[in-house]
Amino acid sequence: MKALMQEHFKLMAKNASHLFAVDVDKDELWNAYLDSFPDGTNEIYRERREHDCSCCRNFIKGIGNAVAINDDNELVTIWDFKTDDTTYQLVIEALSAYVKSKAVRDIYFSKYEKVGVDKNFEKSDNGNVQEWHHFYLKLPEKFVNNTGRTMGDIAGEYRDTKNVFMRSLEEITRESLLTVLELISQNSLYKGEEWERTLKEFLKHKKKYEELETEKEKNNYAWLQSTKVGGVVGRIRNHSMGVLLTDISEGVELDVAVRKYEAIVAPTNYKRPKPIFTKKMLEDAKKTIDKLGYLESLNRRYATLDDITVNNILYSNKDSAKRIAGNVFDEMMGDAVVKPKKFSKVDEIQVEDFVKNVLPSAKELEIYFEGKHMGNMVSLIAPENGNGKGMFKWNNNFSWAYTGNITDSLMKERVKSAGGDVHGVLRFSIQWNEIERDMNDLDAHCVEPGGFEIYYPHKGRRSPTGGMLDVDIISPTEGVPAVENITWANTSKMKQGAYEFFVHCYSHNGGRSGFRAEIEFDGQIHAFEYNKELRYEENVKVADIIYDGTGFSIKEALPSDVSSREIWGVKTNQFIPVSVVMYSPNYWDEQKGIGHRHYFFMLKDCVNSENPNGFYNEFLKEDLMRHKNVFEALGGKMAVKAVDDQLSGIGFSSTKRNDLMVKVKGQTERVLKIKI
Numbered sequence: 001m002k003a004l005m006q007e008h009f010k011l012m013a014k015n016a017s018h019l020f021a022v023d024v025d026k027d028e029l030w031n032a033y034l035d036s037f038p039d040g041t042n043e044i045y046r047e048r049r050e051h052d053c054s055c056c057r058n059f060i061k062g063i064g065n066a067v068a069i070n071d072d073n074e075l076v077t078i079w080d081f082k083t084d085d086t087t088y089q090l091v092i093e094a095l096s097a098y099v100k101s102k103a104v105r106d107i108y109f110s111k112y113e114k115v116g117v118d119k120n121f122e123k124s125d126n127g128n129v130q131e132w133h134h135f136y137l138k139l140p141e142k143f144v145n146n147t148g149r150t151m152g153d154i155a156g157e158y159r160d161t162k163n164v165f166m167r168s169l170e171e172i173t174r175e176s177l178l179t180v181l182e183l184i185s186q187n188s189l190y191k192g193e194e195w196e197r198t199l200k201e202f203l204k205h206k207k208k209y210e211e212l213e214t215e216k217e218k219n220n221y222a223w224l225q226s227t228k229v230g231g232v233v234g235r236i237r238n239h240s241m242g243v244l245l246t247d248i249s250e251g252v253e254l255d256v257a258v259r260k261y262e263a264i265v266a267p268t269n270y271k272r273p274k275p276i277f278t279k280k281m282l283e284d285a286k287k288t289i290d291k292l293g294y295l296e297s298l299n300r301r302y303a304t305l306d307d308i309t310v311n312n313i314l315y316s317n318k319d320s321a322k323r324i325a326g327n328v329f330d331e332m333m334g335d336a337v338v339k340p341k342k343f344s345k346v347d348e349i350q351v352e353d354f355v356k357n358v359l360p361s362a363k364e365l366e367i368y369f370e371g372k373h374m375g376n377m378v379s380l381i382a383p384e385n386g387n388g389k390g391m392f393k394w395n396n397n398f399s400w401a402y403t404g405n406i407t408d409s410l411m412k413e414r415v416k417s418a419g420g421d422v423h424g425v426l427r428f429s430i431q432w433n434e435i436e437r438d439m440n441d442l443d444a445h446c447v448e449p450g451g452f453e454i455y456y457p458h459k460g461r462r463s464p465t466g467g468m469l470d471v472d473i474i475s476p477t478e479g480v481p482a483v484e485n486i487t488w489a490n491t492s493k494m495k496q497g498a499y500e501f502f503v504h505c506y507s508h509n510g511g512r513s514g515f516r517a518e519i520e521f522d523g524q525i526h527a528f529e530y531n532k533e534l535r536y537e538e539n540v541k542v543a544d545i546i547y548d549g550t551g552f553s554i555k556e557a558l559p560s561d562v563s564s565r566e567i568w569g570v571k572t573n574q575f576i577p578v579s580v581v582m583y584s585p586n587y588w589d590e591q592k593g594i595g596h597r598h599y600f601f602m603l604k605d606c607v608n609s610e611n612p613n614g615f616y617n618e619f620l621k622e623d624l625m626r627h628k629n630v631f632e633a634l635g636g637k638m639a640v641k642a643v644d645d646q647l648s649g650i651g652f653s654s655t656k657r658n659d660l661m662v663k664v665k666g667q668t669e670r671v672l673k674i675k676i
Contacts, residue, residue, distance in 0.1 A: 001088045002133060008081035013140050016068035018227045022075070023105035026061040029098065033060055036094035041087045059116035059135040065099055066108045069224040073217045075100050078137075103216060104223045107158040109145045114138055158227065161234040166222035168202070168237040169209045176248035177203045180241070183258075190262050195241045201233050240264040263419060292623065297388035297397060298634060300614030302646035303380035305580065307398075312588040315359040315581035346661070348673045351599060351652075354662075359581060361666040366575040367601055367650070368661035372529045374567050375410050375516075376658070377403035378600060378651035379608045380585075381615070381640055392619045394594045398585035399619050401612035401640075402651065403567070411483065411518050412525070420471040420485035426494075426545065426552065427487045427520040428501045434481035438511030440534065441474055443504045444484040449497025449547075454486055455504070466493040496549045502541040505534035517542050521552040525656035528558040568648060569607045575663055577604040580647065596655050599676065603649035614640050652676045 013019075034042065034052055042049045068076040079096040083089050116136040123129050145151060181199055184192035205225055212218045226234045236242045240261055247257035289295050305316075349358065359365075383397040390397045403410065411431045416422050420429070430444045446454040448465050459469045467488045476482035486501075488494060503515055512533040519526045519542070528542055544555040570576050582588075584598035595618070614634075652658050658676045663669065 001083050001085060001092075002135060004081050004083050005078065005135070006137060009078055009137055012068050012076055012078065012080075013143070015070075016076075017142070018224075019066050019068055019108035019143055020104045020223055021106045021108040022065045022067055022099055022102035024065045024099065024102050026065075029064050029095075030057055030060050032098045033064070033091065033095055036091045038087060038090060053132070053134065055117040055120070055132075055134040059137075060095075063108075063110070063115045063137065064095065065102070067099060067104065069104070069220045073212065073220040073224070075104070075220065103219055106155045107227070109143060109151060109154060110139055111145055111151065112139075113141075113144050161231065162223050162226040164237055165226040165229070165234045166218070168235075168242065169206055169218075169222065171249060172202075172206070172237065172242070172245045173249040174203065174206055174210070176245045177206065179248060179254070180245060189258065191265055198232055198236065199241070201229065202236055205229070205233075288624065293389045294391050294624070296385045297383055297391050298614070299384035299641075300381050300399070301384050301641035302608065302643045302648070303382035303398060304643055304645050304647060307382045307386075308580075308582070308647075312585075313580060313582055314355055315362055315365060315578070317364060317577065317579055346671050346673050348675055351654075351674050351676045354672065354674050355581075355599075358664060358666075358672065362664050364663075364665035365578040365581070365601075366663040367578055367603070368663070369570055369572050369574060369576050369603075369650070370529075370661075372516075372527050372658075373650050373660070374572070375403060375527070376650040376652060377568055377606075377608075378598075378649060379612060379640075380582075380600065380602070380647040381612065384641065391615065391621060391624065392585075393621055394586040394588070394591055396585050396588055398588075399615045400584055400598070400600070400651065401616075403610065411516065412520075414481055414483045415471060415485045418471045418473075418483055418485070420483070421468075421487045421489065422485075422520075424487035424489045425491055425521060426467075426499070427485065427518070428542075429483060429485045429518045429520075430503055430515050431481050431483045431517070432511070432513065432515040433476040433478075434513075434516075436513050437478060438513045439476050439478070439509040440505060440511035441476075441507040441509070442482070442484070442515055442534065443472070443506050444469065444486050445502050445504050445539075446486050447500040447502075449495040449499065456506075464493065465495050466490065467499075491547070494547055496547055498555075499545040499547065500541065501543055501545065502539050503530070503534070505536055505538045508534070508536040515540075517558070519543055519545065519554065521545065521554075525658075526554060526556070527656075527658060528556075530558055568609055569605055570603055576606075578602065578649070578662075579604050584651070596653050598651050598653050600647075600651045601649045601660075602647045606648040607646060608648045612640055 033056075034049060037051065042051050044050075063078065066078055070076055077096045077099045079092040079099065081092065083092065114136070115138075117134045118136040119131060119133045121129050121131055145154060147154070177199055180189065180192070181196065181203070183189040184196050184199075187193075209218060209221060212221060232239065237246060243264065244257055244261035247260060248254065252260075289298075379401055381399045381401060386397075388397060392399065411429055412422050414431065415427075415429045421427075422429075428444060428446060430442060432438050432440065432442055443456055446467060448454065448463060448467065450464065452464050454463050454467050454469055456469065456472050459472045462468050465488070467486055469484065469486050471483055471485040473482040473484060501517075501519065503517065514529070514531040514534065517528040517530070519528075526543070530540055530542075534540060541557040543557050546553045546555065566572070578601050580600075580602040582600050582602070584596075584600060586594040587597045650660075652660070654676070656676070660674045660676065661671060662674055663671050
């Protein structure tokens with residue numbers, strides 16, 4: 001029987017890279033051995049039963065629960081062999097059945113090459129020598145621990161890999177793997193190609209795992225394959241790619257999941273070149289577009305005066321009025337000769353009062369275009385096919401795009417892209433290296449009530465009042481605007497008093513363009529520009545924010561802009577003629593409550609030099625939002641066609657604090673400061 005076991009084990013070991021141990025009570029296993037002998041074959045010999053010897057007991061307890069796992073995910077025990085002895089055959093079959101009834105618990109290793117005692121000798125009272133044979137195996141080197149590590153460490157490492165591998169097989173869906181592989185094939189995933197082979201290997205195991213029916217088969221598969229696939233595949237769930245796969249499997253939106261993944265693996269200045277979508281997503285979106293009749297609505301161009309009606313115009317100059325149907329009264333009023341009266345005093349007026357009380361009688365309008373308005377440049381976008389079905393939440397097919405190809409604050413979007421929080425109760429952001437090359441290291445600072453100063457040594461840590469610097473750019477990337485950001489998530493810890501915001505020049509590397517800044521609270525953005533050179537170690541105060549325990553107020557301190565720049569064909573620090581004033585299309589035809597209201601001042605000879613999107617996801621009807629990744633790509637891919645006399649100028653959101661100097665000619669001439 002011993003010889004047959006040794007032959008069986010040689011074959012078993014030859015075909016197995018690893019042995020495993022099933023979860024048994026060692027004493028129960030030993031008793032199963034003793035109790036499986038037929039009656040009359042294991043009687044009392046001297047004091048114990050004939051087969052009850054310490055050598056065999058140590059062997060069975062030491063290796064009796066060792067198994068291999070074959071390619072069919074079945075257990076092979078050391079007891080799976082045939083013997084001509086009917087007594088022993090019953091014993092080994094009982095042991096095999098008992099071991100196979102248990103689940104694999106661990107990897108099997110031995111501290112010693114030899115397991116058991118081959119034979120020993122005993123001298124009897126009459127002088128005869130008795131030879132005793134016992135269970136005995138000599139293990140191949142691959143099953144012997146000669147590493148110097150403890151058995152517990154080795155077993156724990158294998159057990160952890162198996163558990164992570166099995167959890168990955170359970171929780172990561174096949175669809176998520178196929179989705180990520182498609183993104184990699186499109187070159188749409190940062191460092192994705194490094195994972196392609198790993199994902200294909202894991203997908204192969206996922207398919208085989210899904211074909212298994214019982215928990216025992218799955219457990220055996222996970223144990224066997226986890227010893228073969230290596231640490232990357234075996235512990236894929238714990239890697240950055242595993243985070244992405246798990247998020248997609250759990251229903252996280254694809255673009256959100258990808259951003260989380262790239263936040264782990266991508267450098268700070270990495271920018272996604274295109275929106276994320278798969279072939280299936282594209283096919284589904286096309287079906288929806290065809291079914292709902294939006295195909296003819298996708299092509300876009302710049303809007304002109306010929307596209308709009310008098311109903312949606314708040315003001316037009318005399319040249320523009322001739323092209324707007326129904327505006328005969330403005331033409332007649334333009335014939336009246338009125339001597340303008342000069343006003344030296346600049347009166348302030350709220351924007352809605354300006355729209356209601358000033359524009360109806362205005363004959364000419366000019367705006368004083370300041371550098372701080374450069375981020376407010378906007379274009380009205382029209383459908384190329386005027387009969388196309390409306391895609392937007394409002395009752396027309398017009399859209400708009402601000403400079404930088406966004407619908408809102410450019411700096412805010414850049415802070416968000418850099419990982420900054422833009423949703424707190426108070427935000428201070430700075431930006432530089434956007435107008436011209438400026439490699440200076442500028443730092444955003446805040447001195448809180450009580451004297452604590454938030455700046456780069458405390459990045460990522462909350463201050464006593466709950467403020468935190470979460471974006472710190474040390475070395476700007478050429479051609480990429482640099483941003484820094486300080487934010488407070490809520491007011492729970494904020495102390496009453498003044499919060500002093502300033503910009504510090506930590507190192508001067510030749511930059512002379514200054515910076516721009518934003519302070520946001522109560523849904524309003526205060527925009528600042530400082531276009532002078534910052535000297536080494538210079539501090540430039542931007543503003544004080546006063547918190548009184550119930551709300552915020554601002555005390556501005558930033559020097560005014562004194563330089564002139566050009567954007568879209570118009571220069572700053574000059575009065576520019578306004579051709580048309582209008583609300584944004586979501587407030588045309590007396591619509592209300594469809595997003596924020598914007599005020600557009602379209603300027604004479606203003607021509608958008610960028611390549612804006614034809615539309616944005618936040619404009620789309622709800623029935624198209626399930627295809628938002630595809631529509632984001634379509635909005636950027638389908639270029640806005642150029643036209644003569646495009647409607648471009650500056651725009652202001654009603655949710656952001658700003659101001660605008662205007663020169664109004666009507667019955668009189670005066671200069672007003674519009675508060676927005």
